[in-house]
Structure formats: C-alpha cells, structure tokens
Amino acid sequence: MSKLATLAEAVASIPSGAHVALSGFAITRCNMAFAREVIRQGIRRLTVSQCVGAMDADLLVGAGAVERMIYGGGSLDRFGRLNNVNRAIESGTLIAEEYSSLSVAFRYLAGALGLPFIPIRSLRGSDILARLQRIAPENVSMVRDPFTGEEWLALRPLVPDVAVVQVQMADEEGNAWIFGPRWDNEEQVKASQRVIVITEQLVPTEIIRRDPERTVIPGFKVSHVVHLPFSAHPTSVYRVYDYDAEHIREYAAATKTPEGFQAYLEKYVFGVRDHWEYLELIGGMKHLTPLLADPILGY
Amino acid sequence: MYAEDYTPFELMAVAGARELKDGEIAAVGIGLPVVASFLAKRTHAPHLTILFELGVVDPEPIHTGVGLADPRVWYRAKVMSSFVDMLGMVLHRGLVDVGFLGGLETDAYGNLNTTLLGDPHGQFTHFVGSGGANDIASSAKRTVIIIRHEARKLKEAVSFVTSPGYLRGGNEREAAGLRGGPVRVITDKAIFGFDPQTRRMRLESIHPHTTLEDVLANMGFRPLIPDPVPVTEPPTVEQIRLIREEIDPEGIYVR
Known part of the structure; x- marks a missing residue:
C-alpha cells in the first residue's frame, strides 16, 4: 500500500500537543524541512525527544512550537551551541527533561520492547538525576533487583506518538534503510506509535526485497512516506550530501539573539511557501551540487 | 628522542595517549581525546579499539571533522551502529577500559560539569549537557579528564555535577553504584591522580617549563602535593611529527 504523501500532509497529521521523536543528531540527518513546515502550520505545545539535542529541535524550540524537550544534551558541534534551546531553558519557557544520551536511548528501548521500566547505571550520584527527581519524578525511580537485592535506577519507557526519521532510501510502504551510524533512530522508530519517513530517495519495493537485512524501519509502522530531496539541509545526510557549513554558521550567529533568530525565521521559514521555494532561496542546484557526497568518502 | 618544540596542547594529547594500553x-x-x-x-597501542558513542568503531579519518556528527570522523569505520550498541552493549556491559572526558569545570574529586554555569536554582547559563x-x-572501568588549567575550571566544587567523579570523596562513588572512576586529570600545566583513600586530587607531575607556584596559582583548590614533585615526561620527536603531519595536520585540536 502506498503511503506517499506531501510534507504538508504528513505534518498536518500531527496534532498540537503530540510527542514527536526527532531523528537528528547535532548537525546530521536533522528533520529540517519537517521543522520548517511544522512552524508554518502553527503546530504548538509539542514534546520533542532525541538522544542528542540537534538543529531540528533548536529550530522548533526557537519558533515556540515546543513545550517539553526530553534529551541528553546537545550542540551544533563546533559551529556552536543550541542557542534557542539554551535560551528557553534559562528563561524557563521550555520544560527541559535533560538526561544522558544512553538514558534516553534506554527509555526508547524499554518503549520498543514493551517493558514497564528499564534499570540503568547512568545518572546515579549526578545533579542530572537530582534535577529529574524534582521536575519529572514520574519518570525516574529507585528499584530493588529481585535477584541480588541491589538498588538500581529505573527509567520509565518512552512511547512517542510519532517518530519522524530522515533516511537515505525508502519504498512507498515506508520500508527504509539508514546508511551510516543510526544513533537512537531504530529504538525511536520501534518505541513510537507510528512513523513518518522522510526520504532522499524513493525506490521500488523490489530493491528493498533484494537486501532486506538492511531494513531498519519496517513499513508496517509507517503512516506517511515523504519523498523530499535535501530535506535535511543545512545538516548532512551520509552518502547523499555534506552539511552546509556556511548556512550553519549563519544560523549559529543568528540564534545568538531572539531578534537575529526572528529574522532567520522570517527569511527561511515564513518567507517561502514550501521546501521547493526554500531550495531556490538558498541558491538552488548551483548551491547544492558542491555539497553532494563523494561516493567513496560518503560526505 | 624528546622534542624541544611542542605546544601545551600537544603535550596534553601525548599524555592522554600514554594513558592507553595496547588491546x-x-x-x-x-577534540584532544581523538588526537x-x-x-x-x-x-604503542596498535590493537586499541576506538569507540564513538553514536555507533562508530575504529574509523580512519583522512579529514578533520567538526564533531561526532561529522561523517569525516566516521570514514573507514569497522562498525556503524547505535547508542544502544556502543554505550549500551559495550560500555554499560562493562567492556570499556578507558573513557576520555572534558568539561566546563572539574573539582577536587573529579566531578565534571558540562551543563551550566551559575546558580542551578536561579540565574545560570546553559551549555551542552551530558551527551x-x-x-x-x-x-x-576508568576515566581520564582532559581540561584547561584555569582557576575557573579547577574548582573546589563544581556548580552542577553532570558526570560524577568521586562525588564528595571516600567511598561515595561506590555507594552510588557507579563503576570505575577518574584516574588522571591532564591539564596544560600538570597531571593529577587521586588519593586512593580520600579520593582527593593529587598532583602527579608538573609539565616542563612550569613551576609548582604557577600550577597552584591557577587552581581553585589545593591538591595533595608529593615531595619532590616529578616533571612530566615530554613528548618525543616522533609523537609530535605524527600529530602535526598525520593526525591533526590542520592544527584544529592541538594548536
């Protein structure tokens, strides 16, 4: 069954207040076109989660679309910090449930396995845990190991309403392949109620059937498949295109002040109708072609 | 043969390398831990296995990356998998011998802060968090902390414990159910260890061209001090050549 949809249709399936797991990691495979469309459609009060805070979440938080962020810390790597996320934490406008990367991954894993809780060694003794016990006591608790009697920290599973995953290759049913490291994406997909796949390349199911061991996202979990080239721009997609360093620098500089970020939003999000106009705005294929990945290097 | 000409960061990278054993x-x-x-x-450690948390094992990069999210640092990896695979099934499972850590500030017991500066309950500036x-x-099983030697970074107590060292000393770390702990702190002026009983930071050696006064004047607490104070072994000519010509030719991490 074909689940092909436009980006606008896929985004419109997400109600305000939903919990959305995002596939980005710092500045790679971020849901950038998705985030821009969420902002244009005015979806609000989202909970977003990811193991490492990334540019997709920072854009959404800056635009005021996010109420709660469940993450393990994050940055734009050497380009800078998540200025919008940090500013929202400092001013108290964002509820930041901040963990370590593995604790978020374990929460997804418990959700994926249908477990009631998952024990972990991380966080104990830290101020991360002390803060979580204060702001999110429903998600952290000490338990006794029934076999040894030892005390362990237990985490509540995460079951997002939808995982939005930026992939290199998928068919129209949503069977998808992720090339390169997958960080938390597989656990996000399997923990979530449903999945929106945003793919750089759309392939016939026959291609998937020839190498099915590569399938990380099974089509039966997928509600929408959006075929949208350069949809992670300005972040990278391994083996497809490199990050756009110039644009990320512009973003990092713009987000240093609320006014700077507002100007960025007006230009790159509200100044265009859709992703195709965005691609023209940043310079079209003339600008994008040098970013295409070298087939040996993958970047 | 020891090198005459090297930067403090190159010395830190070499000291970090000396903490790693073959196999x-x-x-x-x-950053510096990569170098x-x-x-x-x-x-000395050709059979070392190098893990990146997002799911990358033993890459052989030929270009310098801007961070773990840069495909440049994944090049020619032997494994590309996930957080659960690396931090879960290798690290949490108990197979990681050494972890390198850095941060905004560390304290007399090796607790590290990468989260915020200021008052966690009032005005603060938020940085990166844990990852x-x-x-x-x-x-x-053990960790090595690499951090700049400045009084604002080496404090009696950090403002937020992102990554626990020995907490407030003694057996507090074991009591919290944590494995291992920091064994070394490498700065651009000195190398520290930890007292086996009190777990308080102890000076191990000061770098060449540095004085004990300079080391202590740029710290926010007084470490335990041996007598006499040894001098850190300098880098060799070959180590410096490898760093400059092959590992970090653009000087992104060590200059």
Whole structure:
C-alpha cells in the first residue's frame, strides 16, 4: 500500500500537543524541512525527544512550537551551541527533561520492547538525576533487583506518538534503510506509535526485497512516506550530501539573539511557501551540487 | 628522542595517549581525546579499539571533522551502529577500559560539569549537557579528564555535577553504584591522580617549563602535593611529527 504523501500532509497529521521523536543528531540527518513546515502550520505545545539535542529541535524550540524537550544534551558541534534551546531553558519557557544520551536511548528501548521500566547505571550520584527527581519524578525511580537485592535506577519507557526519521532510501510502504551510524533512530522508530519517513530517495519495493537485512524501519509502522530531496539541509545526510557549513554558521550567529533568530525565521521559514521555494532561496542546484557526497568518502 | 618544540596542547594529547594500553577499548569524544587515541594506536597501542558513542568503531579519518556528527570522523569505520550498541552493549556491559572526558569545570574529586554555569536554582547559563559523558563517567572501568588549567575550571566544587567523579570523596562513588572512576586529570600545566583513600586530587607531575607556584596559582583548590614533585615526561620527536603531519595536520585540536 502506498503511503506517499506531501510534507504538508504528513505534518498536518500531527496534532498540537503530540510527542514527536526527532531523528537528528547535532548537525546530521536533522528533520529540517519537517521543522520548517511544522512552524508554518502553527503546530504548538509539542514534546520533542532525541538522544542528542540537534538543529531540528533548536529550530522548533526557537519558533515556540515546543513545550517539553526530553534529551541528553546537545550542540551544533563546533559551529556552536543550541542557542534557542539554551535560551528557553534559562528563561524557563521550555520544560527541559535533560538526561544522558544512553538514558534516553534506554527509555526508547524499554518503549520498543514493551517493558514497564528499564534499570540503568547512568545518572546515579549526578545533579542530572537530582534535577529529574524534582521536575519529572514520574519518570525516574529507585528499584530493588529481585535477584541480588541491589538498588538500581529505573527509567520509565518512552512511547512517542510519532517518530519522524530522515533516511537515505525508502519504498512507498515506508520500508527504509539508514546508511551510516543510526544513533537512537531504530529504538525511536520501534518505541513510537507510528512513523513518518522522510526520504532522499524513493525506490521500488523490489530493491528493498533484494537486501532486506538492511531494513531498519519496517513499513508496517509507517503512516506517511515523504519523498523530499535535501530535506535535511543545512545538516548532512551520509552518502547523499555534506552539511552546509556556511548556512550553519549563519544560523549559529543568528540564534545568538531572539531578534537575529526572528529574522532567520522570517527569511527561511515564513518567507517561502514550501521546501521547493526554500531550495531556490538558498541558491538552488548551483548551491547544492558542491555539497553532494563523494561516493567513496560518503560526505 | 624528546622534542624541544611542542605546544601545551600537544603535550596534553601525548599524555592522554600514554594513558592507553595496547588491546584496550577506549570511548572517545571529539577534540584532544581523538588526537590522543589515534596517536596511541599509531605508536604503542596498535590493537586499541576506538569507540564513538553514536555507533562508530575504529574509523580512519583522512579529514578533520567538526564533531561526532561529522561523517569525516566516521570514514573507514569497522562498525556503524547505535547508542544502544556502543554505550549500551559495550560500555554499560562493562567492556570499556578507558573513557576520555572534558568539561566546563572539574573539582577536587573529579566531578565534571558540562551543563551550566551559575546558580542551578536561579540565574545560570546553559551549555551542552551530558551527551554520552555521564554514561562514560558511570560505566567505564576508568576515566581520564582532559581540561584547561584555569582557576575557573579547577574548582573546589563544581556548580552542577553532570558526570560524577568521586562525588564528595571516600567511598561515595561506590555507594552510588557507579563503576570505575577518574584516574588522571591532564591539564596544560600538570597531571593529577587521586588519593586512593580520600579520593582527593593529587598532583602527579608538573609539565616542563612550569613551576609548582604557577600550577597552584591557577587552581581553585589545593591538591595533595608529593615531595619532590616529578616533571612530566615530554613528548618525543616522533609523537609530535605524527600529530602535526598525520593526525591533526590542520592544527584544529592541538594548536
């Protein structure tokens, strides 16, 4: 069954207040076109989660679309910090449930396995845990190991309403392949109620059937498949295109002040109708072609 | 043959490399730890396994990356998998021998802060947070801290414990159920260890061209001090050549 949809249709399936797991990691495979469309459609009060805070979440938080962020810390790597996320934490406008990367991954894993809780060694003794016990006591608790009697920290599973995953290759049913490291994406997909796949390349199911061991996202979990080239721009997609360093620098500089970020939003999000106009705005294929990945290097 | 000409950061990378033994598994973040681990692998530890938290094992980059999210640092990896695979099934499982950690500030017991500066309950500036750092600090068999030697970074107590060292000393770390703990703190002026009983930071050696007064004047607390104070072994000519010509030719991490 074909689940092909436009980006606008896929985004419109997400109600305000939903919990959305995002596939980005710092500045790679971020849901950038998705985030821009969420902002244009005015979806609000989202909970977003990811193991490492990334540019997709920072854009959404800056635009005021996010109420709660469940993450393990994050940055734009050497380009800078998540200025919008940090500013929202400092001013108290964002509820930041901040963990370590593995604790978020374990929460997804418990959700994926249908477990009631998952024990972990991380966080104990830290101020991360002390803060979580204060702001999110429903998600952290000490338990006794029934076999040894030892005390362990237990985490509540995460079951997002939808995982939005930026992939290199998928068919129209949503069977998808992720090339390169997958960080938390597989656990996000399997923990979530449903999945929106945003793919750089759309392939016939026959291609998937020839190498099915590569399938990380099974089509039966997928509600929408959006075929949208350069949809992670300005972040990278391994083996497809490199990050756009110039644009990320512009973003990092713009987000240093609320006014700077507002100007960025007006230009790159509200100044265009859709992703195709965005691609023209940043310079079209003339600008994008040098970013295409070298087939040996993958970047 | 020891080198005459090297920067403090090059010395830190070399000191980091000397903490790694052949055959070990190291969890590494971007920056000086990458230089240290690649240097160890090209010299005394050819069978070292290098892990990046997002799911990358033993890459052989030929270009310098901007961070772990940069495909440049994944080039020619032997494994590309996930957080659960690396930080879960290797680190949490207990197989990581050494983890490298850095931060905004560390304290007399090796607790690290990468989260915020200021008053956590009032006005503060938020930085990066944990990433995999807290996981590595909790589950590696031992950790090595690499940090700049400045009074604002070496404090009696940090403003937020992102990644626990020995907490407030003694057996507090063991009581919290944590594995391992910090064994070394490498700065651009000195190398520290920890007292086996009190777990308080102890000076191990000061770098060449540095004085004890200079080391202490730029710290926010007084470490335990041996008498006499040894001098850190300088880098060799070959180690410096490898760093400058092969590992970090653009000088992004060590200059």
